[in-house]
Amino acid sequence: MKPHRVYLGVDLGSVSTNLVLLDGDTLKLVKKIYLRTQGQPITALTQGMAQLGKASNWDVLGVGATGSARQLAEVMVGADVTKNEITAHAVAASHEIAVVRTILEIGGQDSKIILLRDGVVTDFAMNTVCAAGTGSFLDQQASRLNIPIEDFGEIALKSGHPVRIAGRCTVFAESDMIHKQQLGHGLPDILAGLCTAMVRNYLNNVGKGKEIADPIVFQGGVAANQGMRKAFKEALSMDVHVPEHFDVMGALGAAILSKEFIARGNQSHFLGFSMAESTYQTTSFECEDCPNHCEIINIIKDGRSIAIWGSRCGKFAIKQEMKLEDIPVVV
């Protein structure tokens, strides 16, 4: 069978690890994998790659990496393009709807708003001081209330009178939720109230002073939550579009960017799906050569350092032109 020509996008995030394969010609999604990172990005990535590799016979033309562990993903899979999440999300959304003007994105650990005009990012903001109102918080509350996160949205939709919950900070939101529970409010009302509070918090912090114009795209893991979709629609009094692959938009964007990179005549550095068979190890230590006390992280593949980072002065950095014996020995 002729191998399927595809572009690979990897989004190694704090909560989820997403991999997508896009058709080499049409850029249609042919395969996607959504895994929980569970604090172990290396395991998640190797698992995902192994699954992809087994699924079919692929000819990978280019690879893009994004997400908070994009650097790690880059050295592990040999990414051609390593881009920040904001750019990746914007690229993916405008691929989906060319005329998109506002992107609301709520992920595991951060939330962002991206404004585009005529297909160009003109402004963006990320949550700054507090992580209130991100996916992790919803996760945490769902498990506290003993409901699966997947059912969260549906239950919230049943609410008739959402309660008002203080949403400024997760700690206060939680105490307020408990308070409302103790007063006897029903679960749907509390969940719907939580969604409204999160949306209010998002619009007041991340979206402060931003001109939110339609078409609006809502993406990121939290977009799965129907309660949140409804709360956004109500707060903005505008239609909010959730793309089909809302949960892997970062990876999708990275794959598209890798196509642009290859189209400029560059060679791919993809290391192959066999990378999943290697063993990876990380070691870390605190360098005490100066008072900065940098935490140095060493990524080892099959007993050989492939990346060492974390130092401010850069003395451990592995450069491409280095020979094996020149690579610093880090214990």
Add this chain to the structure above:
Amino acid sequence: MGNCYIALEALLLEMGHEVIVPPTCTKRTLNLGTKYSPESACLPLKINIGNFLEAIELGAEGIIMAGGSGPCRFGYYAEVQREILTDLCKDIEIIVLEPPKENFPKFRAQLSRLFATKGIRSFTRGAQFAWEKLKVAESLEQITHVSRPREAIQGQTSQALEGALWRLRSTSTVRGIRELGQLECDHIRSLAVRAGNPLKIGIVGEIYTVLEPFVNLDLEERLGHLGVEIKRTINLVEWIKHHLILNSLRLYKDDFLRQKAKGYLRGFVGGHGLESVAHAVMLAEEKYDGVIHILPFTCMPEIVAQSVLSHVSYDFKIPIMSLVVDEHTGEAGFQTRIEAFVDLLERNCKEEKQIDETTSCLSGS
């Protein structure tokens, strides 16, 4: 604060004092500072406290601190710091230099304590050294802003700057300083080898965060390595000219800034709030691609500026990003924001070029 220690060291040495330069700011400085400072104070205070404590460990017996007036809290930082150090039972003398125009006799009295050892003549000579060194240090830095995005090997420029500043510190004649300045400037300039038209970003904001690389997480270097040429709108040479010399003679006028900020801010809001707004307008007029506004968390004057800047951004169609730093700032998030901002500007630029091309095509046909 940035490289102004080089100048102050020269001045005080000449006046016959033994000078202890606190070690370069590190995580330890920050930890010490955060531990002993009020939580809601701004980052510069915390770093200062850290610096003081590290200097005391090295045997410092006296501290010279600047005072100030106006809405910015910096005005009473010297007194707060004195209290903190007293509470820590540090036996140390703190000389606070308040702005001369507030209380000239007091200023003179404080200053004369510093002359006591060697007399006024040493002050003029010291001041000359300090001035020359400061001028060299700043022009060196300004050249790195141009060279860094064009260097052949990443990190070369920063390394050259470090070496140059080190040599500048140990030079002790005016002629020597000038010659060294010339030589090093040429050297750093020669590192700019790559052709091309990099993006240009202006940096505005609170003076301490703009000038101290540890506090702004090496913002200038990060941008340089992303291939961006920057312009720092605040520099010490100008600041000293305007605020220390002309202002104390009551000759300094901020009319120019007010003129630029017209329609946005009517006057002084403390710190560098007015400057931030006026400079952002100027950068927009000079057709810079973008502006980065950097401020410490809870900085009042810059918060005023921040809310005004969104209007500047809208009116002039220039992207402005505000970065807030404090001891909790994460490096990863910081880098992500900078990268995304640079991407935004790059795509903007491409778009503009395309529009130019299509319009020229249209007019051609």
